[in-house]
Amino acid sequence: MIPLISDPIFYAVAVPAVILVGLSKGGLGGAAGFIGVPMMALATSPVQAAAILLPILLLMDAVSLWTWRGGYDRTILAQTIPGSLVGIGLGWLTAAIVSAGMVRLMLGVVAIVFVGRWLYTLARRTGHIRQQPNAAKGAFWGVVSGYTSFVAHAGGPPFQVYTLPLRLDPRVFTSTGVYFFAFMNVVKLVPYFALGQFDRTNLATSLLLMPLAPLATLAGAWVVRRMRPDVFYPFTYGVMALIAAKLVWDGVSAILP
Template sequence: MGDGLEQTVAFWLAAGAATFAVGMSKGGLPMMAMLGVPILSVFIPPAAAAGLLLPMYILADVYAIWLFRHEFSVRNVSILVPASALGIVAAFLLVSRVPVEATKLVVALIGLGYLGTALHKRLAGDVRSRPADVPRGLFWGAMTGFTSYISHAGGPPFQAYTLPQKMPKMAFAGTAAVTFACVNWMKLPPYILAGQVTWESLRQIAVLAPVALIGAWAGYRVTKWLPERLFFTLVNIALGALCLKLLAEVAQAWWPAG
């Protein structure tokens, strides 16, 4: 009995921490997004953890859109959202044929490739920004929707497209908030069909909803407080950490210990 109670308390503490991290990521700190599923995966399977958190993402998305309603790039959103929809449709049709690990590997290589290119340009003194052009936006937007649907890792393709534009930090955070809000809403119906979002998970979400909203508010306040240079340094560090985490998951799946 005691062990069961301890496990229940531990689960809810972990769920609260994961939900708060999700909320903070929606408030403008994408470096927090990678914490949600790993925290919950200690207690439940990763797919179930992703399904539990998706409605939390959506709830926090609604609040984030309100927070950033005056601080996002309309042009980027108008390019990325339709492209992401195409990527989600492709992922839905191909999900049974595309190994999750292969997708994670591609995402990790995209992120590390961007970081390598950015470092090379910095060392060469190239500080020019790239505009939000349609051809690149359609490609990276489709990759964002595809990888977000299959492996919940749409951040690296999104950042590979938006970071070179050198937007102000609040515009960057707002563009991410609005874009991924649309992506998550589009992912919800197939997740329900796949059984990853259930009535039980929705009941749990009702309890955790205030934590997600508080996290989003806290993330927004921290984003506004962080100096511009430090904010983007943390974004790049988080991108690198996520890519290394994905590579570790691929290695563990393809070359298990023993």
């Protein structure tokens, strides 16, 4: 018998989570890519959620690399990738001492900051001076992105904090992000395997959810050209805010006596 997760509540949150992440990988970006682990963490531990999602992310990366092939910025990748390796290493080293409650609290706080940053951006629809690539900033945000990516596949917000002010061409911005996160996801296979997260149950559950990955990723690329962003993003960020509040509550409840 295949050792699958049997809790129906898990699949009730995992299926839409995988679809939303796939839409993000297809080009929608935003909170959709960050929502996966926090959403799945409502029904299982954050670490298990991240382990189940990683093989699915790798398949999405393969589709995204083909869809957005070429056009990436070599300078930005050279500035951020070394730091991301440091961040992944820090996540690996601290994995044994960070409890599930602490991870939930961390995810909730990061999600709230992410939503707050989006609201702040909406409130200041003014032109910004285009910044130039900076090696120190790229390395720092690479470390932060690597750590949050290891913990919860949530490296997008730190990466965007560095790259958005550079005002890259949309295709270059998307392509650079695709290559950056595809590289990190491959690297994360080593520590996740070493931590014993790729057991039969997690891998079988990943395989069950995996058919959604290429379909959702290609659908994201299709939706990018057709769906109004002023409808999709407010809805996605609203869902993220509710999930963030629940994760903070669960995290604080688990940590406090």
